[in-house]
Amino acid sequence: MNSDTELAPAVESILEAARERSGGEGVVDVDARSLSDALADAEAEGRVPVIAEVKPTSPTAAGTRADDPVELARAMVDGGAAAISVLTEPTHFGGSPEALSRIRAAVDVPVLRKDFVLEEAGMDVVEADLLLLIVRFVDDLEALVTAARERGFQPLVEVHDRAELETALEAGAEIIGVNNRDLARLEVDLETFESVAPEAPDDVTLIAESGVSSPADVRRMREAGADALLVGSAIMDHGAGDSDVTANTRRLTRAESSTTTETTRAHDGETQT
């Protein structure tokens, strides 16, 4: 563990469950789909690069969505998602490696495995294009970044502050996510990304994670330097079980298109810009 800052009880519980889960059999060897190509394609087509997250539930979610994960992922791609993130953590997020495998077989965009991988053996559970590593939770980040690349994964290294950004850069991270959700109270604050992003070198792919819920939030994160956005709750809309995931995704992927924004607002009766 990389720091002694307080953690929310739910996060302690997530880590305990992660320590108890076993690794995979053998070593995975992934032929990964390129995230940078997928982000560039989205930009070229006028879509905001959104990594949409299949997240059945979470410690902060208003409910659980029991929809078929493959149908959810397809709906997100239909809404313009550049990539898909899949929570594979079973106990607190309702995910599974099997769901990720099915999703990756069904869509042609890159798929991120979003989980709490604490050591090398935890990487070999399922093939994915990207693998999340959280600076705060691992002891030897550089070794894990290397191990992930050896397997063909593109490691997405998650940080919460400037010191962790420094650690990520020293470990050779090229794709860095700044998580706006703090791990002590699980509250989201978009200022987290705004305070960390200016310290990141230009050649890093910078992803704003968590708490992006409206087109205005999308534009705010993009103005602060986000190359892409990782969005779960606003797309899954856990409180409303049958919410339209394609429309929820499209609302964010089109946030920089003024015509579409106006149209969406007129249709939704929104006042937000």
Ligand SMILES: O=C(O)c1ccccc1NCC(=O)[C@H](O)[C@H](O)COP(=O)(O)O
């Ligand atoms: O989402 C949670 O409740 C949560 C609680 C404790 C640790 C991690 C948690 N979320 C993981 C994530 O990083 C998010 O799923 C992801 O960034 C998307 O966030 P959001 O758009 O706010 O759902």
